Amino acid sequence: MALTADSAVIRRLMVRPGPAGEDRAPVPASAAAVSAVLRAFGRSPRDLPVRTVVYVGAHAPDPGLAPEHEGFTVRAASAPGRALRLAHQELHDGSADFAIVAGFDEPEAGTITVYAVKRAAEAVADGDTVLGTLDLTHTADHDAAPGLKALRHGHRATDPDRHRLLLWSGRDEKDEQRVRGELLPLLSNLHREGFPALPTVVPCGTEPGPVRGAAVTVAALSAATVHRAAAVTTRRPRPVALLFPGQGSQHHAMAAGLYGREPVFTAAFDAVLSHMGDEGPRIRADWLTDGRPRIPVDDVRRAQPLLFAVDYALGRMVIGWGVRPTAVLGHSAGELVAATIAGAVALPDAVAMVMERVRQAVRIPSGGMLAVAADERRLRPYLVGDVAIAAVNANQQTMLAGPSEPLAEVAERLRADGLTVVAVPATSPFHSPAMAPASEAVEAAYRDIPLRPPTLPLYSGYTGELLRPEEALSPRFWARQITDTVYFKQALESLLAADDMLLIEAGPRQTLTAFARRHRAVRLGAGAAVPLLPGRPGTAEADRQSVLTAAARLWTEGHVPDPVALSALWTWTATPPTRHGDAGSAPRLASTAS
Amino acid sequence: MTATTTTTVTLADLTRMLRESAGEEEGVDLDGDVLDTPFLELGYDSLALLQVVGEVQRTYGINVPDDAVVDAETPRALLELINSGQISAA
Numbered sequence: 065m066a067l068t069a070d071s072a073v074i075r076r077l078m079v080r081p082g083p084a085g086e087d088r089a090p091v092p093a094s095a096a097a098v099s100a101v102l103r104a105f106g107r108s109p110r111d112l113p114v115r116t117v118v119y120v121g122a123h124a125p126d127p128g129l130a131p132e133h134e135g136f137t138v139r140a141a142s143a144p145g146r147a148l149r150l151a152h153q154e155l156h157d158g159s160a161d162f163a164i165v166a167g168f169d170e171p172e173a174g175t176i177t178v179y180a181v182k183r184a185a186e187a188v189a190d191g192d193t194v195l196g197t198l199d200l201t202h203t204a205d206h207d208a209a210p211g212l213k214a215l216r217h218g219h220r221a222t223d224p225d226r227h228r229l230l231l232w233s234g235r236d237e238k239d240e241q242r243v244r245g246e247l248l249p250l251l252s253n254l255h256r257e258g259f260p261a262l263p264t265v266v267p268c269g270t271e272p273g274p275v276r277g278a279a280v281t282v283a284a285l286s287a288a289t290v291h292r293a294a295a296v297t298t299r300r301p302r303p304v305a306l307l308f309p310g311q312g313s314q315h316h317a318m319a320a321g322l323y324g325r326e327p328v329f330t331a332a333f334d335a336v337l338s339h340m341g342d343e344g345p346r347i348r349a350d351w352l353t354d355g356r357p358r359i360p361v362d363d364v365r366r367a368q369p370l371l372f373a374v375d376y377a378l379g380r381m382v383i384g385w386g387v388r389p390t391a392v393l394g395h396s397a398g399e400l401v402a403a404t405i406a407g408a409v410a411l412p413d414a415v416a417m418v419m420e421r422v423r424q425a426v427r428i429p430s431g432g433m434l435a436v437a438a439d440e441r442r443l444r445p446y447l448v449g450d451v452a453i454a455a456v457n458a459n460q461q462t463m464l465a466g467p468s469e470p471l472a473e474v475a476e477r478l479r480a481d482g483l484t485v486v487a488v489p490a491t492s493p494f495h496s497p498a499m500a501p502a503s504e505a506v507e508a509a510y511r512d513i514p515l516r517p518p519t520l521p522l523y524s525g526y527t528g529e530l531l532r533p534e535e536a537l538s539p540r541f542w543a544r545q546i547t548d549t550v551y552f553k554q555a556l557e558s559l560l561a562a563d564d565m566l567l568i569e570a571g572p573r574q575t576l577t578a579f580a581r582r583h584r585a586v587r588l589g590a591g592a593a594v595p596l597l598p599g600r601p602g603t604a605e606a607d608r609q610s611v612l613t614a615a616a617r618l619w620t621e622g623h624v625p626d627p628v629a630l631s632a633l634w635t636w637t638a639t640p641p642t643r644h645g646d647a648g649s650a651p652r653l654a655s656t657a658s
Numbered sequence: 659m660t661a662t663t664t665t666t667v668t669l670a671d672l673t674r675m676l677r678e679s680a681g682e683e684e685g686v687d688l689d690g691d692v693l694d695t696p697f698l699e700l701g702y703d704s705l706a707l708l709q710v711v712g713e714v715q716r717t718y719g720i721n722v723p724d725d726a727v728v729d730a731e732t733p734r735a736l737l738e739l740i741n742s743g744q745i746s747a748a
Contacts, residue, residue, distance in 0.1 A: 437679060437709035460680055461705060482716070484709040574698050581701030582680050599698045 067217055067331060068338040070184035070197040071152040071163075075105050079176045088174025093122035093140070093166075097176065098133045101166040104178040109134055114410045114514040117160040121147025121209075122168035143207035144170040148179065152198055155183050158339075161410055167209055177209070186411060188217060189332035189380045218327055221637035222260035224283035227609045228634035230290055231265045231619045231627070233273040240275040240295050243267060251287040259283035260634050264627035272624055274298050278616035280609060298622030302566040302592070303390035305559060306382065306405065307580070308375040309571035310396030310550075312433065312463075312488040314367045316360075318572035319374045319597055320352055321607025324638035328384035328629070332377035339415035340369060347373075362489035364425045368397055371571065372418045375401040376411075378570035378596050381611075385625035387618060389568075393523040393559055395576055396455065396494065396550050397421075400542070406518035408536045413513045420509045421546055424502035431493025433465045434475055437484040446474050454495035455525075455550035458579040463488065463550075465496040499547045507543030515539070521562075528554030530562075552579065560585040566621055567593040568614065574599040592621075608633055665718050667740045669693065672710070672733055676702055679709040693734040704728055707736070714740055 081091055081100060091097060098118055102109045117137045120129065121144035131138055139154070141147040144167025151163035163181040170177045187194050196212025232247055234240030247266055254262070259282075265272065276296050281289035322329040337344035347369050350357035359366050375398055383389065383405075394402035397418070404414040433454055436443060440453055440462050447453070451466030451474050464474060471493070478485050493499060517533035524531045526544070528551040535541045559565065560583060567586075569577045573595075580586050580593035594617045598610045612633060618625050669692075680702065692700065697707060707730070711722050722740055730736040 435705050437705050458680070460709075461703075482712070484705060484712050486705050486708060575703065578698055578701050578703040581699070587701070595698075599696070 067188065068183070068185045068334050069156065070215075071155050071181050072184035072187035072192070072194045072197050072215065073179050073181055073212055074187050074192040074194055075178075075180035076195055077104060077178055078171075079104060079178060080174060081176065088172065090124070090169050090173050091176055093120050093125040093129060093168045095126070095129060095133055097126075097166070097168070098129070098138055101164060101176065101178055102134060102136065104164070105180060109136070112136075112164075113162040114413070114516070115159070115161040117151070117154060117163055119147040119151045119163055119165040120168065121145065121166065121170070125168075144168065144177065145208045145210060146206055148181070148198060148210055149200065149206060151179075151181050152200060155181065158412060161412060170209060183335065183338075184215065184217075185331045185335035185338060188215070189328055189335050189377070189384075191328070191380075191384050216639070217331065218324075218636050218638040220635055222257075222635050224256040224259045226260070226634045227280055227282055227605065227612055228260060228262075229264060229612045229615055229630055230262070230279045230281065230286065231616070232267075232277050232290075233265075234275045234295075235273040237275055237295065237297070239273060240277060244277060244290060244293075244295075247290060248287055251290060254283070254286075256283045259286065264631045274622070276620045276622070278619050280612040280616055296620040298620065301622030302564050304382075304387050304618070304623070305391040305393060305565045305567050306379050306389045306402070307567050307569045307571075307576040307593075308379065308392070308394035308398030308401040308405075309569065309573065309576050310371060310394065310398040311364075311367055311490050311494060312435075313571055313573045313575050314361050314371050314489070315572055315601045316357065317351060317601070318361075318370070319378065319607055321604030322377075322381070322611065323352070325604075325608060325633065325636065326381055326611070327632050327636055327638075329377045329381045330638055332380040333373050335411065336373040336376055336415055337369075339412045340419060343369070343419070362491060364490070364492045365422055367490070368418055368422050368425075369415075371397055372401055372415065375571040376404060376414075379405045382568060382570060382596070385615065385618070385629050387623055387625055389520060391521040391523060391559055391562070391565070392518075393525070393555055395457075395525060395552050396545070398571065399522075399525055399545060401570075402522050403518065403531075403536070403542075406520040406522045408516055408518040408522065408531075410514070417506075417510060417513065417542065420506050421502070424505045425492040425494070425499070425546065427505075428492060428499055428502050429467055430491055431465065431467045431496065431498055432471050433463055433488040433490040433494065434471065434478075435461065435463050435486045435488050436478060438462060438478075442483075443478075446477055448474065450493065450496050450498040452496040453549050456553045457550075458553055458582045461579070463495070465490075465493045465498075467493055467496075467498050494546055495549055497547060503543050503547040506546065507540055510539035510543050513539065515542075523555040523559045525550040525552045525555045527551075529558050552576075556580060556583060560591050564590045565592075566618075567591065569593065569595045569597075572597050594618075665720075667714060667718060667720070667737060669733060669737065672737060672740075675710045675713050676700075676706065679706045679713070693737075694732050696731045697733070697736075698731075710736075711740075 120140045125140045151165045154160040165179040167177040194215045199211045199213040232243050234243050277293045279289040279293045392402035403409050449470045454465035455463040515537045517536045522531040577593045577595040585591040596614045
């Protein structure tokens, strides 16, 4: 993917530090200048991403310039062009996540040009305004600042047989009927080819009214679907919380219908895989193959990296619609996605944490997980050896985990006593004491990872409550997650006690949605749960249809998702096409998560 | 032995068993027009359905293959499956 090899300039400005006047003397590249550069974008240096590096490009840098300033690494190069090239190189070899590049006396004496540069895929995933990508093809003059190319990420491609969204609103019920009445003849008389080009929201250009309608449809059925749609009178929209599922929710080609068809999902997914080294392309190939994957998706080496990538990319996509979550909650491995979205861990670090878990998990003798239709107390007497309560998901839904043989014996006894038991697709005994050696090894590796308190409320399945800063900063807290019990039910309880929420499940299947729908607050209608993806594996078009239905739900809730961002789902295709075939995979049992 | 071949499982029976399976003290609005509402929308995943089918087998002596349960997405589909399966229980 070209995007993952590019560096994006997301801010650029010129600073003239000296007194205004004709005489422009060269600016000394001093410590004071670096302090100014760090503040050039109006952000406190404290709020800059971890691994922010300042690159100073100056023909005559101050010899007193230290390699570290205000806690940031400072790298000097002999010219602005060289500094940008060095930044590009270090962004892609992993030494920097965010580059502030200061070109001294660029473009003229007395001026500093300051660039903020990120890896392009992450800039797109994070919704940054990309001014352009660094054009490093002309290598003749390394001193000169490279030019900017327009960001090239996919292109417009429309197909009237693809599903799209039609959103409309009115000031009151009568006005809604009027708006819909104007939309209907337009749809009946429309040339098919014109269907994808219709505006996403009508009436356009005015503030949406409180009475809302939405339709997810193809050209041929559009008039009938819009005609049938129920109008909803919105009140104050409930705040959105994102739910990220974990092991057990995976399936072959999960969410692949969005890959190459939704730009933010695609960029975020590729960004995640770009941090997996040589394994990244293999994981992608196994994900997209129409044949047999080399390593099946239920294997921990595929399930964990792919769930992280899919959950994360879906979360970024929803945020890219302009919907800012007010809280996040992940189940098991999903909690690390929540932490990444909440800013507690930088993306490359989170991916490193996932891969370290996988490395250590494969060294543990194989095991498995079971979902049982019973509560925790009922199951306690059955536990033997390393077989443990892995997760408390909902009323009458508990998971057990442990080494293969004893777990099979426990399953036998449970079934003999008339309990309903389903094997969860997993090859490791996650959330059981059998994982302890892995947990210890992982903890040692996590000590080098820069952790921060989350900037969004994160509800933790390990405490059942709001994550506290000291937990967020503890390598042990994150390492213990593969051994400890997940109290998802309690965490959801805490989340729903905080406010009436619209919960959006950002991951494959609808496992967490089903748990949430069993919750009292959701059953009584105070809260609501909306899945992004289908409940069972299906076609690529079904993935998109499901996402559009969730976007429609946000609209009828009273939110105003960005219509331009939404329209990418029926007007955008990656270049070169990375499209996955529409081959569906066989439906499979066990929609329980870990 | 009592023959159970004439027993028909009704929506009311199914509703009661679903609530029990999910440990619900008070009702979801399962009484409305739920026959064609997908189970997932009602908050019931495959585990809850298998639990209910187990209950049906024990209480009514009706045999329902587990694989088929997964394909029954709505109460109507599940009831049809259950009530067509009772021949085997004779």
